[in-house]
Amino acid sequence: PDAGYIIDKIESSLYYSDADTLDLILYYSGEGTTINGKKCILPQDATMSDEYSFYPLEELYENLAKIQKMKQLRNITLFMDVDFNNPAFKQNLTAAVQANPKKKKKKSAEPVVALEEEIKPPEGITALFASNINQLSYTHPDANNGVFTYYLLRGLRGEADNGDKSVTVAELHDFISKNVQDTTAKLYADLPQVPLLFTSDPDRILYRLP
Numbered sequence: 763p764d765a766g767y768i769i770d771k772i773e774s775s776l777y778y779s780d781a782d783t784l785d786l787i788l789y790y791s792g793e794g795t796t797i798n799g800k801k802c803i804l805p806q807d808a809t810m811s812d813e814y815s816f817y818p819l820e821e822l823y824e825n826l827a828k829i830q831k832m833k834q835l836r837n838i839t840l841f842m843d844v845d846f847n848n849p850a851f852k853q854n855l856t857a858a859v860q861a862n863p864k865k866k867k868k869k870s871a872e873p874v875v876a877l878e879e880e881i882k883p884p885e886g887i888t889a890l891f892a893s894n895i896n897q898l899s900y901t902h903p904d905a906n907n908g909v910f911t912y913y914l915l916r917g918l919r920g921e922a923d924n925g926d927k928s929v930t931v932a933e934l935h936d937f938i939s940k941n942v943q944d945t946t947a948k949l950y951a952d953l954p955q956v957p958l959l960f961t962s963d964p965d966r967i968l969y970r971l972p
Contacts, residue, residue, distance in 0.1 A: 789840075928969075
């Protein structure tokens with residue numbers, strides 16, 4: 763959906779709920795890839811031979827930036843159970859490297875650019891990604907969804923709470939990250955999955971438990 767469609771839904775929700783403001787939470791689970799240097803998600807009706815049927819991540823962010831300007835909108839949170847290494851395309855996977863404490867690290871002559879910058883959302887938008895751009899997002903062996911989604915749901919049900927009945931962005935991410943890494947380290951030791959968090963407010967309360 764484009765920005766106009768989502769804005770219409772937000773205005774409709776506000777009207778029928780009689781609320782003044784709301785938070786926008788978006789969840790995506792599916793395939794992704796890299797085309798011409800751009801990170802793209804693959805809609806259900808995407809055609810592999812037609813790159814214009816893909817949805818560039820930057821276009822999603824441009825639409826969210828427009829929506830973000832709405833005075834009635836408090837926060838935007840994205841949950842992205844996706845990787846950008848669809849097997850139908852060229853993959854860019856990085857295996858786990860075990861550090862050798864006896865070996866001194868070489869100083870890099872050039873500054874290292876964080877790969878995560880390629881999927882960083884606009885300022886003020888919180889995004890939790892299932893993995894970084896050089897990893898895969900795995901399916902949970904005991905559930906009909908991804909490992910990331912599996913622990914996201916458990917965290918949202920209350921397991922991410924530290925005991926105060928309020929779950930913050932950081933608490934949810936920490937819960938998901940630890941469990942995803944522990945699970946994938948056992949199943950896929952050479953190609954682990956490490957979730958990413960982008961936020962300017964990690965202490966923001968996402969929800970309160972009853």
